[in-house]
Amino acid sequence: MSLLGGPVSVVSAGAAMLADALEADQVRVDWRPPLERLVPDPEVDLANQRAVARMLAARPRWVGVGTAVEVIPGMRPDLLLHSGPPMRWEAASGPMRGALEGALRLEGRDSADLEPCHVHMAVGPMAGVVSAGMPVVIVEDETSGIRAYSNLNEGLGRVLRYGANDEAVLERLRWMASVLGPDLGRALESGPIDLGAINQKALQMGDELHNRHRAATSMVFRELALRGLSAESLRFIDQNDYFYLNLVMASAKAACEAAAGVDQSTLVVSMARNGTEFGIRVSGEPRRWFTAAAAVPVGLFLGSYTQEDANPDIGDSAITETFGLGGFAMAAAPAITRVVGGTAQTAVDASLEMYEITLEENSNHQIPALDFRGSPTGIDVRRVVETGIQPLINTGIAHREAGIGQIGAGLVRAPLEPFLAAHLHLARARPDGAPQ
């Protein structure tokens, strides 16, 4: 019988002198001052539990393919959607400008309004430009009934999402609208494809579902082949390991939107970049963006391209990290740490670090290298403020000039300012007006 119900086993945080003097088992916290004073608040804890429970409960399924203007809420012919937080034409970076101009030509227009994909329940990789006539995937969270949308992946090389907009690029997009989209739509008529299940399996097959989709694309290819997708469309998917990216993004978006709108919650429901700015949305205040300048990713470059050629971070694909995949599930995909010269241990360490800033472990997303621990899921703004740990994002790297395309892949850390701003905003909105 002991006072604490077992041998005294200590977690110590603070003065090393006290920890040094202790004669008992202990684990030390590498404690550092938070970015801003944090105040315990059981109501926020409760709100976060409710919000993240919805994220974990999501069962995303691919239910169909439709034309953007017909299916995306609030979409109209004179509107172009783009990745990241809101942005004006003049602020667009090279690849974003190229993509927007290409989409205008595709739609036969001189001008259009700009709005983020994110506020229309949509997400798009890199420039993420969606125009009225484009085919989009429809992904539904079976649990909440929420639907999210993404465009179809064009493949590698010279593509609109990296700002290329020559005639060959537009021709491919027209083919996708006239052939691939309807083809996929027919294949889905026999029933939805369970993306949640593919996500689970892919994590156990070496994908982290942001920069590596080889397993997931193969699985969706098999499923579509069985459903009689045309040889032409199958060949297109077979040439592009990134085909699944847009599907996992839409499934993550549906799960994150299910968690949005819980009063007082400090759970992050979007992280997105438009090539100029990085922005987040949080569950307790989903209509507001908190932004900062986008950082430039570091990584491995193709050919003779160098860091100097890299565009600042761009794309809605960080929705995967928001949902506990990508950089957060890095331990599932040791192969991709090679882009930053890392080792298998680097991948494990990256995921372990992300547990510090997340609310939950997603038992649907088990990682073999972590003894099947669920991936770190649901970023809590307060934990980012407490630790100063910047969310880790795996990403492709675009050339800063329009049309050159992908020049590399690597890692980027989310800037801290938006998290700090969101924390201060939500803390001020609370009844007791904390922080004191």
Next chain:
Amino acid sequence: MLRVERRPGAYHDSIVLMLASRRMLDAPGVEAAMAAMATDLNLSMLRDAGLWTAALEDARPDDLILAARGTDAGAAIEAAEAALAERTPASGAGPGQVPARTVRTAAQRMAGANIAMISVPGEHAPWSCWDALRSGLNVFCFSDNVSVADEVRLKREALGRGLLFMGPDCGTAILDGVGLGFSNLVPRGPVGIVGASGTGIQQLSCLLAHQGVGVSQAIGVGGRDLSPEVGGLMTREAIARLDEDPETEVIVVVSKPAQAELEARKPLVPALLAPGVDLTRIALEVGGGSLPPDPEPGGWRGGVDGIFSGGTLRDEAALIWGSDPRFNAVDYGADEYTRGRAHPMIDNAVRIDAIRRARGLVYLDVVLGRGAHPDPAGELAPTLDGRPAVVVLVGVEADPQGLSRQRAAFEAAGARVYLSNSRAARSLLEESEA
């Protein structure tokens, strides 16, 4: 020559920095030196100390500043670097594993973790303590400067989860024989102590040990627990735990006087300091033995400068000395003396200055044990330098500093050495009245 170095983002905790500052001052030819994070308070101290350069104008709170003035300022910087490099790295991480950055993560990494020892700066302590409670850990909160409102919230949360919250500003605990914070290596035995005062617990447990009586558990509850605002939330819980603890036969509650009604199934002895009540009397009543003989009275009739490190020991002596103007009792562990520097139980510098300024007999309490300075006599005894002195040693032979070694060093410097604070204080009062 003035040298000021600014290192962005290199955080060290304040105790480590204060010890580094001491090492800088020990370097030859150094007039002034400081290692500190560039908080507003520290920047103003740097300015006051003549350690200011324009480079500090835009310093941020997470910048580490190493500043020194003197003929060899570089040596001081090197001394600080050496001291900071000695800091034990955060452990609990396997090879390649990142160290835990939050209490929650550390708790997950240790199967069977059951208590958090929190000593982060006070403004951040409620968050870390909350994290510990939410992770199912009891809490020993060494941090001070925690508001009463936060204290009540944390204690209620702890009680709701069946956990102990010791603190804030909790200096001492002995749980199942394991000392937390400052504690003496006293034997285990039948006496359970609940204490609002760290040095009070230490004095009581040592005086029991000198009678051959051991301690089952010593549970600190924080100095305000029995205040009307907190209402004895943790004192009651600690008493309930000791009622259940099979090793505990008698329970002693050390506190300032309070109105709270305390009840226990086992015999309960309140040690609520008041005129006529002192810890030695309680220790003898509970222990039922006797203490080693005190030194012969010295016949001192002059003034007495009580230079204390323990607040409760100061209060106990002050109660005995009453309003007699010849007696002066100052607690150098109080906030106004410890701001920006380490507690006098860790760092003797502030009391060495006070000893040098003393006009009357020097009266010192010297607390030994885990966490305390490794050799207080080594620094304090030479300073006595033939002055009339009385030293109260709060410690036992098993303490790392060695009671008899400390005693011998103080006696060699001419001091009279007592084990009981109240007996020493009373003896001086009687001498002066004789």
